[in-house]
Amino acid sequence: MSRSPGRKQENHKISRELFVLTYGALVAQLCKEYEKDEDVNACLDSMGYSIGIRLIDDFLARSAVKKCRSYSETADMIAQVAFKMYLGVTPSVSCNSATGNEFSLILDKNPLVDFVEELPAERASLCYCNLLCGVIRGALEMVHLAAEVSFLQDRLKGDAVTEIGIRFLRKPEDRKHRR
Numbered sequence: 455m456s457r458s459p460g461r462k463q464e465n466h467k468i469s470r471e472l473f474v475l476t477y478g479a480l481v482a483q484l485c486k487e488y489e490k491d492e493d494v495n496a497c498l499d500s501m502g503y504s505i506g507i508r509l510i511d512d513f514l515a516r517s518a519v520k521k522c523r524s525y526s527e528t529a530d531m532i533a534q535v536a537f538k539m540y541l542g543v544t545p546s547v548s549c550n551s552a553t554g555n556e557f558s559l560i561l562d563k564n565p566l567v568d569f570v571e572e573l574p575a576e577r578a579s580l581c582y583c584n585l586l587c588g589v590i591r592g593a594l595e596m597v598h599l600a601a602e603v604s605f606l607q608d609r610l611k612g613d614a615v616t617e618i619g620i621r622f623l624r625k626p627e628d629r630k631h632r633r
Contacts, residue, residue, distance in 0.1 A: 470542060474568050481582060491579040498581070502588020503595075510593040513539065525622045528599065529557040532590060532620075541565050545618075555622040558606060564616045573610050581605050586618060600624060 484494045513519075517535050522528040526549065533545045537559070545559040566583045573580055581587075587603040594601045600623040607613035 470565065471568075474565055477566055477585070478569055481580075485577060485580070491577055491581075495579075495581045495584045498584035499588040499591075502585035502590075503592035504588075505585070506589040506592025506594075507596050509540075509589060510596040513593065525555050525557070528594075528622075529559070529620060533559050536593075537561075550619070551621075555624075557620045559618040559620065561616040561618070564609065567610055567616075570610060578611070581608070582610055583608070583616075590618070590620065594620075594622075 481494070481498070484497055488494045488497065513536055517539065519531060519535060522531055529547045529549075533547045538544050543561060543563050543565060545561045548558045548560065550556040550558055564583060566586070570582065573582060584605065587605065591601055591603045594603075602619075602621045602623065604619050605617070606619040607615055607617040609616050
C-alpha cells in the first residue's frame with residue numbers, strides 16, 4: 455500500500471490537536487487535585503522538565519542542527535526550529551539584555567490555548583502553559599546550558615502577547631573557556 459505525500463503532515467496536525475485537547479484535560483485535572491495555582495504551576499514545570507530532557511534527543515536527531523556558538527543562536531534555534539517542529543509556530547526572538555544572556559520568545563499564536571477561552575477568576579495566578587517553560591529548561595540543561603525560563607506575558611491573562619523569557623545563567627565568556 456502506498457502512502458500519499460500529504461498524509462504525514464495530516465497525521466502531524468491530528469496529533470498536535472490531540473495533544474492540545476489532552477493538555478487541557480491534564481491542566482483541568484491538576485486544578486482539581488491542587489488548591490493553589492503555585493502547586494499546579496510547579497507540577498506543570500516539573501512535567502515539562504521531564505519531557506524536555508527526553509525530547510532533546512529526538513530534536514537533535516530529527517533536526518540535524520549544528521552546535522550553536524552563542525546564546526543568540528540558541529534562542530533562534532529554539533524559536534525557528536524547535537517550536538516549528540513540535541508546535542507548528544515560530545515565535546519571534548528579542549534580546550532583553552546588554553550582556554546577551556536574556557531573550558524573549560514572543561508567540562503571536564499559542565496552540566496550547568486553542569481551545570481555552572479564558573482562565574477562571576479563581577485561577578488568576580495559574581500559568582496555564584507552564585509546561586513549555588519546563589520543556590525548554592530541561593532540553594537546555596541536557597545540552598549543558600543552565601537557564602531560567604518563565605512566562606513574562608500571557609494572552610490568557612489579558613496581555614497583548616504571549617512572551618516566554620529565557621535567561622541563561624552563565625555568562626557567555628564562561629562557555630568559551632570551558633571545553
